[in-house]
Amino acid sequence: MFGMMRSPAESYAKVGVDAAVETADPHRLVLMLFDGAMTAISLARIQMQNGQIPEKGAAISKAIDLITNGLRASLDMEAGGELAERLAALYEYMAQRLLFANLKNSVAALDEVSELLTSLREAWAQIAPGEQAAA
Numbered sequence: 001m002f003g004m005m006r007s008p009a010e011s012y013a014k015v016g017v018d019a020a021v022e023t024a025d026p027h028r029l030v031l032m033l034f035d036g037a038m039t040a041i042s043l044a045r046i047q048m049q050n051g052q053i054p055e056k057g058a059a060i061s062k063a064i065d066l067i068t069n070g071l072r073a074s075l076d077m078e079a080g081g082e083l084a085e086r087l088a089a090l091y092e093y094m095a096q097r098l099l100f101a102n103l104k105n106s107v108a109a110l111d112e113v114s115e116l117l118t119s120l121r122e123a124w125a126q127i128a129p130g131e132q133a134a135a
Contacts, residue, residue: 026074027129033070034121037063041098041114048105060102063113064095090116 044059072091075084094113101109 025129027124027127030071030074030124031121033066033074034117034124037066037071038114038117038121040066041110041117044101045107045110045114048101048107048110056105057102060098060110064098067091067098067117068095087120090120 040059040063044056044063047053047056047059068091072088075088077084077088080087094116097109097113100106101113
């Protein structure tokens with residue numbers, strides 16, 4: 001019975017994350033999507049190096065999901081214009097590189113996507129919450 005229940009620490013962490021999401025403004029939510037994708041890629045890198053193939057695949061799938069169904073889906077294509085189109089194409093490229101990394105066990109492809117996400121996250125963090133045009 002107890003094995004089916006979450007530990008209090010896990011429950012607390014889940015509540016903490018859910019509360020953070022519910023109270024975050026849209027600008028902060030985008031930062032959380034970047035952070036989540038970057039964390040998943042870091043985890044995938046470790047799992048790849050340790051030969052943990054199913055876990056690596058799951059971490060890469062999570063990163064792809066956060067990029068395509070999170071970051072890409074959050075773009076306002078109308079208000080964002082050309083910038084939003086370029087970001088959408090970049091997010092699509094990242095997803096393709098992550099699929100390649102998964103298939104070929106390519107740490108270099110993981111690192112490439114991680115660096116792109118880091119650059120975009122830093123740029124996004126510089127924008128004041130009231131100034132978002134493309135996302």
